[in-house]
Amino acid sequence: SGDGRSETEWQIGLTQPIDISGRRSSLRAAARAEVGAIEADTARRRQERIAQVRNAYVSCAAGAEKVRIARAFVERLREAERIVNARANAGDAAVYDLRRLRVEARAAEAEAALRQGEANASCTSLAALTGSPNARPAASLDLIAMRPARAAITRPDLVAREQRVSAAEQRVRAARRGRLPDLNVGVGLKQLEGSGGSATGPVVSVGMRVPLFDGGGSAVRQAEARLRAGRAELALARREVDAAVAAAQARSDAALEAAERAQAAGDDARRLGGIAEAAYQGGEVGIVELVDALRTASDAEMEIIERLERAVQARVDLELAQGAL
Numbered sequence: 001s002g003d004g005r006s007e008t009e010w011q012i013g014l015t016q017p018i019d020i021s022g023r024r025s026s027l028r029a030a031a032r033a034e035v036g037a038i039e040a041d042t043a044r045r046r047q048e049r050i051a052q053v054r055n056a057y058v059s060c061a062a063g064a065e066k067v068r069i070a071r072a073f074v075e076r077l078r079e080a081e082r083i084v085n086a087r088a089n090a091g092d093a094a095v096y097d098l099r100r101l102r103v104e105a106r107a108a109e110a111e112a113a114l115r116q117g118e119a120n121a122s123c124t125s126l127a128a129l130t131g132s133p134n135a136r137p138a139a140s141l142d143l144i145a146m147r148p149a150r151a152a153i154t155r156p157d158l159v160a161r162e163q164r165v166s167a168a169e170q171r172v173r174a175a176r177r178g179r180l181p182d183l184n185v186g187v188g189l190k191q192l193e194g195s196g197g198s199a200t201g202p203v204v205s206v207g208m209r210v211p212l213f214d215g216g217g218s219a220v221r222q223a224e225a226r227l228r229a230g231r232a233e234l235a236l237a238r239r240e241v242d243a244a245v246a247a248a249q250a251r252s253d254a255a256l257e258a259a260e261r262a263q264a265a266g267d268d269a270r271r272l273g274g275i276a277e278a279a280y281q282g283g284e285v286g287i288v289e290l291v292d293a294l295r296t297a298s299d300a301e302m303e304i305i306e307r308l309e310r311a312v313q314a315r316v317d318l319e320l321a322q323g324a325l
Contacts, residue, residue, distance in 0.1 A: 007192060007193065007194040008193040008194070009190070009191070009193070011188055011190040012189050013187055013203055013205070014186060014187060015184050015186035015205070016184070017182050017183070018184070019182070020180075020181075021178070021180035021181075022177050023174045023180075024174075026171070026173040026177060027174045029166075029167075029170040030166075030168075030171050033163045033167035034163070036159075036163040037159075037160040037161075037163035037164045038160075040156040040159040040163060043159075044156040044157040044160065047320060047325040051317070051320040053129045054316045055313050056122065056129050057126055057137055058313055058316070059125070060122045060123040060125075060136065061309075062122075063118055063119030063122045063123065064137065065305045066118070066119065066302060066306075067116050067119050069302050070108070070115045070116075072298070073108050073112070073294065073295070073298035074108045074109050074112050076273055076277075076294050076298075077101065077104055077108050077291075077294060079277075080280075080290060080291075080294065081098070081102060084097050084098050084287065085098055096287075097287035100287050100291065101291065104295070108298075123135070123136060154323060155241055155323030157323075158237060161233060161234045162234060165230045165234050168223070168227040168230045171223045171226070172224055172227050175216060175220040175222075176220055181208050182208065182209040183207075183208055183209075184208065184209065185204075185205070185206055185207075186204070186205040186207070187203070187204055187205075188203045188205075189201075190202070244321045245318070245321045245322055248317050248320075248321040248322075249318055252311070252314040252315050252318040254314075255311040255313075255314040256311045256315070258310070259304075259307040261307075262300075262303050262307040262308075263308075265300055265304075266301070266304055268300075269296075269297045269301055272293050272297040273293060273294050273298075276293030276294060277290065277294075
């Protein structure tokens, strides 16, 4: 001032924006929807892992049954080989019969070894998925196959898409509300010092943010475009799920019917080998008929297990498609 006096002024305060437009509440709602989408994605991955473990369980159980059938076939051929060898030594059978049976027996042993390797691979996969080195099926494949289908529920991956669409809707609202002014309220402390003394007191300020140079139109258009894309993807995903469920249902029904038809021949298949052995010993059939009957019986039992395995895995795939796991 003109008389040489000086003054010092300082001020400190806090400013709090007031969301009168509701923009921040929309962004919070969008964030919550994104969290729900992530949780739904996690739930879907869990269902996929459950299906993977169940299919490995079924493969391990079926593999053990196939090994049992293959080994039983080998044992029956070995027993037949012993009988034919004794008859050949006694002059009641031709050497051709013995050689023919030996060839079939060695082929059956090789097949049994392959079956054992496949079963080991399936059970190793089950152990790796479950984290248990000694994981082995505890129930028979028949009981698993007859497990009733579960009702369809909403698939988590669709829920995730729905949540993301909801988040996009909230972002559109936030972008539109961002074009409105925001109110800022501040409180603080002000001190004025001069030659005549000092004064201190509270300060209250009120301000408003006005979007003069950026009206927010581009942000709104971008948010609306993302919303339209999300809705289109959701509609497409719903159609894909419906198609996947229908296809899985058809495959499950067909596989179950095939398994039931294969099981219907089970009793005849189990009796066929014994009948052929008795007929050969009685001289009613030759070695070709005996070998053919034994292999037919073994193939029929193997077919039953393979059909059951396919039926159970088709049921697991159906429940995965339905989101019922």
